[in-house]
Amino acid sequence: TAPTAAAKDAVKAADRAHVFHSWSAQKLIDPLAVAGAEGSYFWDYDGNRYLDFSSQLVNTNIGHQHPKVVAAIQEQAAKLCTLAPGFAVDVRSEAARLIAERTPGDLDKIFFTNGGAEAVENAVRMARLHTGRQKVLSTYRSYHGATAAAINLTGDPRRWPSDTASAGVVHFWGPFLYRSPFHATTEAEECERALAHLADTIAFEGPQSIAAIVLETVPGTAGIMVPPAGYLAGVRELCDRYGIVFVLDEVMAGFGRTGKWFAAEHWDVTPDLLTFAKGVNSGYVPLGGVAISGAIAETFDTRPYPGGLTYSGHPLACAAAVATIGAMAEEGIVEHAAHLGENVIGPALAEIAERHPSVGEVRGLGAFWAVELVRDKETREPLVPYNAGGADNAPMAEFTAACKQAGLWPFVNMNRTHVVPACNITEAEAKEGLALLDEALTVADRHTTA
Numbered sequence: 109t110a111p112t113a114a115a116k117d118a119v120k121a122a123d124r125a126h127v128f129h130s131w132s133a134q135k136l137i138d139p140l141a142v143a144g145a146e147g148s149y150f151w152d153y154d155g156n157r158y159l160d161f162s163s164q165l166v167n168t169n170i171g172h173q174h175p176k177v178v179a180a181i182q183e184q185a186a187k188l189c190t191l192a193p194g195f196a197v198d199v200r201s202e203a204a205r206l207i208a209e210r211t212p213g214d215l216d217k218i219f220f221t222n223g224g225a226e227a228v229e230n231a232v233r234m235a236r237l238h239t240g241r242q243k244v245l246s247t248y249r250s251y252h253g254a255t256a257a258a259i260n261l262t263g264d265p266r267r268w269p270s271d272t273a274s275a276g277v278v279h280f281w282g283p284f285l286y287r288s289p290f291h292a293t294t295e296a297e298e299c300e301r302a303l304a305h306l307a308d309t310i311a312f313e314g315p316q317s318i319a320a321i322v323l324e325t326v327p328g329t330a331g332i333m334v335p336p337a338g339y340l341a342g343v344r345e346l347c348d349r350y351g352i353v354f355v356l357d358e359v360m361a362g363f364g365r366t367g368k369w370f371a372a373e374h375w376d377v378t379p380d381l382l383t384f385a386k387g388v389n390s391g392y393v394p395l396g397g398v399a400i401s402g403a404i405a406e407t408f409d410t411r412p413y414p415g416g417l418t419y420s421g422h423p424l425a426c427a428a429a430v431a432t433i434g435a436m437a438e439e440g441i442v443e444h445a446a447h448l449g450e451n452v453i454g455p456a457l458a459e460i461a462e463r464h465p466s467v468g469e470v471r472g473l474g475a476f477w478a479v480e481l482v483r484d485k486e487t488r489e490p491l492v493p494y495n496a497g498g499a500d501n502a503p504m505a506e507f508t509a510a511c512k513q514a515g516l517w518p519f520v521n522m523n524r525t526h527v528v529p530a531c532n533i534t535e536a537e538a539k540e541g542l543a544l545l546d547e548a549l550t551v552a553d554r555h556t557t558a
């Protein structure tokens with residue numbers, strides 16, 4: 109549709125009449141009508157262009173409309189659109205091979221799903237069947253998806269309305285030095301105390317009843333808390349000691365986001381199960397999955413795996429994954445994300461933190477950064493209270509509006525904005541976005557008490 113005023117009105121009218129939106133009070137939202145997108149930009153029907161610093165929901169790791177991926181989807185559509193999961197299909201085989209080659213250690217078998225939550229559901233099911241145990245441990249500062257087991261594992265407030273006490277989930281605190289639950293003052297202390305806390309949680313829950321520990325390698329939506337050196341290795345050790353399945357959720361952190369194919373590579377840890385989605389094909393066609401270790405795969409060598417999905421390993425989604433992984437490798441997109449983190453985004457954010465009274469901390473790696481906004485740098489009081497709504501959230505709402513007004517589409521969660529652009533954003537575009545962010549932060553500065 110041409111981006112005319114009439115076209116915009118039609119899109120908005122049908123949206124308001126018939127589309128039921130996620131996580132929203134339907135009458136209190138006004139979704140932007142988007143007319144098109146390319147690379148790191150999208151635009152509306154009124155001619156406003158936005159630099160996408162959110163990568164949608166942190167999934168368009170190769171930006172919008174990558175020509176190689178668009179062509180691969182078109183070619184696959186012309187050849188074979190769909191086939192049930194029970195058949196062997198060339199693109200599905202190839203996607204599984206390319207993913208398994210990149211996942212750490214012996215995670216060599218891939219169970220495909222349509223997205224991240226289903227990947228987490230199936231990882232938990234596999235862990236329970238493999239161990240014969242029921243309980244699953246996860247952290248408070250986490251998001252794992254919005255289906256039954258995944259939303260119960262989730263630590264953030266999106267869990268509250270769907271919490272079922274019978275889900276068998278126990279939450280614990282992960283490491284986060286800036287807001288240390290352990291009153292630690294150094295990364296080493298935080299690491300040691302977080303591991304001691306997890307060991308205590310395991311001991312008091314009963315190690316023989318725990319099927320899995322599920323962690324985001326680098327927690328994403330909850331605040332991009334890069335784990336201290338030694339933490340993930342310590343969790344691995346606890347899992348080994350008690351026969352607990354270690355699940356790393358790389359739905360957001362995987363496929364280049366942290367400057368490695370998978371974030372686990374930074375700390376040289378291999379989980380027993382690894383969940384992925386989003387960046388696997390930048391969300392061009394819904395796809396997720398679980399990469400499975402040799403030992404867990406063996407459990408289902410002669411015993412049927414009791415789980416499946418009509419669209420598991422959908423040919424269009426797999427063709428998009430094959431083309432995405434190919435483009436990322438050919439164009440050095442993972443290395444580019446690492447370069448952005450080290451030489452462009454990291455240094456610029458450090459400098460922004462110096463100048464703005466509202467910036468309490470910046471942290472991250474690759475194309476995966478959080479800017480923690482505070483009222484007061486000394487007390488670290490968040491710019492808005494945890495899970496604030498309405499008037500309490502006004503400072504963040506004003507900051508968000510200032511970004512959009514300037515042509516920057518930000519990722520915002522509670523008192524944080526995340527700098528999570530496409531992993532192939534150019535240096536010039538990244539700098540442009542950082543300058544717009546710098547300017548918008550003056551709005552947040554006005555709400556500081558300093």
Ligand code: PLP
Pocket residue numbers: 165222223224225226228251252253254324328329357358359360361385386396
């Ligand atoms: N796990 C993590 C770490 C995520 O960030 C998300 C989504 O943001 C999910 C799981 C859920 O993925 P999906 O929305 O594709 O179900």
